[in-house]
Ligand code: ADP
């Protein structure tokens with residue numbers, strides 16, 4: 001990751017994330033068909049397509065404004081639980097970045113940390129509940145310590161670690177014991193977002 005990150009970097013991150021989500025949408029929906037209602041891929045694809053379109057139409061001038069706009073798009077276009085949750089992640093992180101034209105990787109890690117805390121507060125989930133937080137929390141911790149590549153690995157490992165978990169939040173929790181043995185769709189999509197961050201940071 002370079003020493004300072006500008007609005008263009010954040011724009012590239014979210015555009016890359018949108019492509020990854022589009023490419024992997026069927027896999028996300030397959031995961032959600034096992035323990036949910038088979039719409040996570042479609043939800044994420046719709047939301048991130050709207051994010052990419054909005055950022056293209058009117059590129060914001062600061063990192064904070066890029067994240068805030070993306071968060072608003074997710075909240076307004078995604079019907080499922082993941083829309084408000086990812087929307088909150090990005091809006092809260094955007095707010096934490098303020099209106100600086102350039103931010104440091106450390107500031108990004110701190111902003112995402114605040115965003116993840118807001119997701120936990122909104123959804124009432126904690127680590128081990130088999131949700132997106134099981135990928136987001138280790139990813140942000142690794143981002144702070146080791147940078148974007150480490151964060152992408154941690155998110156991937158966090159998503160894989162949801163397989164044996166019993167779901168305690170969201171639709172998958174209605175399945176009780178039957179949720180065990182499947183990867184959480186939201187943890188899988190969170191891993192895509194950090195893979196995209198690593199890709200644009202390389
Ligand atoms: P829905 O569950 O409304 O169909 P999606 O399928 O788009 O929405 O997203 C499901 C994902 O959202 C889950 O796999 C999980 O990671 C995440 N999720 C659901 N509820 C919560 C919650 N309360 N806290 C954190 N993440 C949650």
Ligand code: MG
Pocket residue numbers: 032036037038039040080171
């Ligand atoms: Mg669903």
